[in-house]
Amino acid sequence: MTSGIRVGIDVGGTHTDAALLDNGHVVAVHKDRTTEDVTSGIVAALATLLGQSGYSPTDLEAVMVGTTHFTNAFVEARDLASVAVVRLGYPATTSVPPLSDWPETLSAAIPWEWFLCRGGREFDGRPSTALDEAELIGVADRIRRAGLETVALTGVFAPLEPSSERAAAAVLAAHLPGIPITVSSDLGQLGFLARENAAVINSSLRLLARSTVAAIHSAMTEIGVQAPVYMSQNDGTLADLATTRRFPVSTFTSGPTNSLRGAAFLSGLSDCTVVDVGGTTADIGVVADGFPRETSTTAEIGGVATNFRLPDVVSLPIGGGSVVEPDSERPISRRSVGHRLLERALVFGGDTLTATDLAVAGGRARIGDPARVRDLPADLVSRGFRQIDDDVAAAVDRAQLRAGRPAVVLAGGGSILVSDSLAGIGRVIRPDHLAVANAIGAATGEIGATVERLLEYTDSERASAMAAVTEAARAQARALGADQAGLRVVDIEESVVPYLGGGRFRVRVRVVGPLEGKEAGVPTH
Amino acid sequence: MYQLTEHDLGDIAIGAALLGTGGGGDPALGRLIAREALRRHGPVTVVTPEELAPDSLVLPVATMGAPTAANEKLPSLEPVEELIRAFADAAGRRPTHLMPIEIGGIAALIPIAIAAQLGLPLVDADMMGRAFPELQMVIPSLAGVSATPMVLADEFANTVVLRSDDNAHTERLARAVCVAMGAAALIALYPVDAEQVLAHTIAGSLSRAADLGALVRNASRDHQDAAAAVAERIEGTVVFEGKVIDLQRRTEGGFTFVRTLLEGTGPSLGRTAEIESQNEHLLIRTADATLATTPDLIIIVDAASGLAVTTEALRYGVRTRVIAAPCDPRYRTEGALAVVGPRAFGYDEDFVSIVDRVKERVA
Incomplete structure (x- = not known):
């Protein structure tokens, strides 16, 4: 049961869906054309739901918003900020400059310059070159003089050992006050180019995210909503507004995810196959444990390879x-x-x-x-x-x-x-x-965390290695506001890392759980 | 002789992924690296083995290490100057031509980038006609050609020169140096003259990869069966069709085995098959019979697109077709099978060529 009084609003490219759920029961729904400015559609949806249900704004316990706003802005190259693309990897990585694999329409739409610095890591986490503070201060100076509005920072092997990236971000932040910095290890896994692409996309959306999140926040305040507001993320989990302001890219594929999750929730099944028959196609996707199964390949957004996965449809x-x-x-x-x-x-x-x-x-x-x-x-x-x-x-x-x-x-x-x-x-x-399946998908969102490690172990050490990665993921989910008791492992991936000698593995564990203070949620009603 | 440009790279990458039989690393990255180098330095001259002057010195070049490392620590091509200088110091002369050592995966694309960077012509040939994990597994090695002098270079342009009479030992030394270099190094090895190229390499490999790539691209554009078209072109057979239902791994005697279980679909409905892979796919069998083994090529393709599925990309639910195709005949000798046959990889099986297996089934 999804507990409490929740509102889900999904702002799609053409339609805005909304639903109000009371302890997992659908009490009111709303569907309308999407408005130009996102927020007026959200305000209208909330007003209808409250009117239909008779609840007052202060009764709401959580509001979840899913939106394709940032995806569309990127794909259409609207309102994108300029980006300083900073790599920590000198002297490696020069064979492929940033944005090499982007369609020209997009790489030309974002003013960008790149800066290659020391401070990368090796596959076992050891420094390849030491971080050079003076070099970074010089780069910060050049970024300021070039007038670049944001920074995307990507360090070689940072997902395994993020300390160099963090230290570099701190130096840049100190010398570039007010300039948003995206740190690649916050956006996920190994695979330098896809991660860098995600970081650059994210930075290009940071100014838009700042204004959009501020508008949503003030709209909620205006209506009198006191409940926390969350945004739907790619994997069907939730982020608070402060997080979305920093990681707008995490909302990119939330639309299809919410659609599948919502349909599954409405059916009362956490494991099912959703067949969505429209005018032209029948789209078939599998939901397991309440989450869509994802494609095995990484997603291209507007022709740019990223490290996100899309629902496998x-x-x-x-x-x-x-x-x-x-x-x-x-x-x-x-x-x-x-x-x-x-x-x-x-x-x-x-x-x-x-x-x-x-x-x-x-x-x-x-x-x-x-x-x-x-x-x-x-x-x-x-x-x-x-x-x-x-x-x-x-x-x-x-x-x-x-x-x-x-x-x-x-x-x-x-x-x-x-x-x-x-x-x-x-x-x-x-x-x-x-x-309104998309809105239901948003309303029933949970908190999730994924941790990936490159580890060396024998068969007898395997169980404890898995347990350690799982515990790291659980700790991260708790830090994000998940309820300890409801946390469950939804995915464990273990893959051999070839050519490094036997016994090296990449382990990725994903856990999810309900928002803290709410009951654990297998959707039944 | 022809000029290779960036427009040729897409097809080569698709074909090299197929011929990589699951290993050899990500050709997509190789394609980006080669494209950047061709844009900076202009097209590369490609010659056939027959066009080589007798006094040519052909030097295969590649990257060595874990694909995971190369996909993260993207290479720098700056050290290739130092790589070639160190080779010339050791060998007494500079190479006249470069060549891919294997046609599978990223190894097919990197030599194009290095050739562009150095302004050297490239030979349309390779030493395997596929991909294998270790450097003594190339055809010239089976004929007694030495891998050395071999040079490894890292991104700092540090170089290590190896000399050894024993190619398997060179492999062990090179592996250790490679790990010390961050599991990603540029290498040059197996220098050969024109006569050796003609005798001990597989001519036309780059063209074959490009041809396969075009075949898949056109088949998918015309809604034709790409997997069947690929199988036919490399004189192979679609031996199984199925969906990945499980992946298991185990370590035994120093080998890391990945076993992929396929549940049959279409013509394979009602049967299951398992594929054994280390880096490359090495063996496929059903409950009653072995369908193909190394050194024949075992290629897993995406059932819909006909594009190769690498060992790292194998996941639950991927719908596949499995093609088995004959290896180069020089890999079928007793001496060669001791190095690249099923037993060399820890499988207690005799090698039977896919050609004979198909004949048997028909008979």
Whole structure:
């Protein structure tokens, strides 16, 4: 149960969803077009929810905001700050300058200069070169004279041994008062270029984050909300506003994550497969222990490789707008009328036979003019439905990691095309409130922490090495405000580090838990 | 002879990842390094082994160490001048040409960057036709060619020159030096003359990698079956199709084994297979039969894209197809199998060529 009175607001590119939850029960929902300035949409959503539910602003115990605001700003190259890209790695790293792998439209949109300094580390954590304070003071001077607005600092092997990065950040901060500095080891794991990219993106958004967070904060104050405000992060966990101001990049992929988590929560299942059928595609993602399974490869945002992972979503070319070919054994074609469904489908007076027309002819939907599809052969309708069911069931099965009969949660306007019984599927659930799944995902966010270490151990030392990394992750989660009792390990990754001789491993442990003071939360209702 | 430009790099990187059979490091990083070098210094001249003058001295160059280290401590190419100078001091002359030592992974791209930096031509050949983890596993070594004088250089342009009659011993010494250099070093080794290039290398490797890359790129653009196209081009077979359901690791007798369990899909439905990898994929078997072993190439590709899946990128849920393809015939001799056959990597199996396994199945 998610305890207390919580509000989740998801500000997407086109729609703003909101929901008010009282001890895990959905009490009020709201959906509207996203406003230009983010905050007025948040204010409007809160006002509607409070009006619907009868609660006063002071009753709220937490407000969670998910937004694609920063993602969109970056991808569209709007409101980006200039960045001093500082590397601690001299004399290594020169073969690939910063932003080498960026699309030119983006690297040209951010004014940047790079500075290569001493202070990198080796794979075992020892210093490669000693940090040089005088050198850094000189760099700070050049940054100030160049008028660069932010700093992105990346040290070689800093995720393993962050002390050089921290010390360098302190020197730069002392000589560049008021200039935001992003330290790469705060943003995650090994892989220099992807981490540096994330740090540069983050720095380029720091000024926008400062004003956006201030606007959200003052909007809450204006309404009279006294509860803490959190922002949804990429992995489905929460950050407070102060953290988001420093790490706007951590909100980048929260949209798809919240959507999957929200659908799972509404179904009452912490393990399920979500099938979201829209106009053009059916998107299939797996939720395990309340969190989306992530892709094995790192995510590209606007064409830039980062060290984030996205939810692993497979798309089938099946949707309400799928064009139907009546003479084919598999009548649902790969083509779609897409967003022109409302003018092209037969039931809406158009000239194209679509999957939506089959749904109306088969009695699954009452939209448009049923008379226009009355004469469709029953055999065609059933062949179409069967093809959709077969393809969805097969894709759901392919997405599973284990044999068994998974539960499927159906979402999206096109989900009427899918039957309630699918071959090999445990059960099919169509929860209420799916239109605001993203907001529910935000409202049910938890606190998480991930720790990665490069370690040397034998088989007999393995258990204690794992335990040590897990404890480090738990400690970090507690420091972020997680409730000790509800903390659970959601992922352990162990990989061999090749070519260094046997016994070296990279271990990554992720733990999550509910906000402190709240009950532990397996979503049931 | 042709001029290699940055536009050739994408296909080479895709092909080198396939031929790396899971190992050899991240070609994407190699591609960025090569692109930067070509932008700074202009295109690289590539010659075929037949075009070499008799008095040529060809020097294979590479990076050595852990991909994890190279992906974090990005290399500097500045020390290549010192690397070549140290080699010339030891060998008595400067090389006329450079060459990749293996065509798998990052090793296919780094020589392009070094050739651009030094303004030296590159030979379209390599010494493995794939990737293997240790330097005595190259074909010239099996024919008695010495790896030395071998030079290692770190980012400070510190150099170490090794001389030894025994290539396996050179490997042990080089490994120790490499770790001391931060598990990432530039190396030059196996200097060969034109005659040795013709006799002991695999001609046309760079072109083959580029060809495979183009094949995958075009197949994916045209919605064709990329894995099948790759298998056909390298005279291989898709031996299994499945989803990764488990990864296990164990250390035994100094070897670190990674075992990937695949649950069959499509034509492999109802069966499971396990793939044994160390750095490279070395063996694949089902409950009843071994499907392929080293030194034949075992290539795991992403089922949808046909792009290679490296050992480090193997994770739960990845949907794969596994291609087995014949190695160079020089790896199939008794002497060679003692170095690169299944037993050399700790598997108690005889080597049977994928060509014979396919014939057997058909018969």
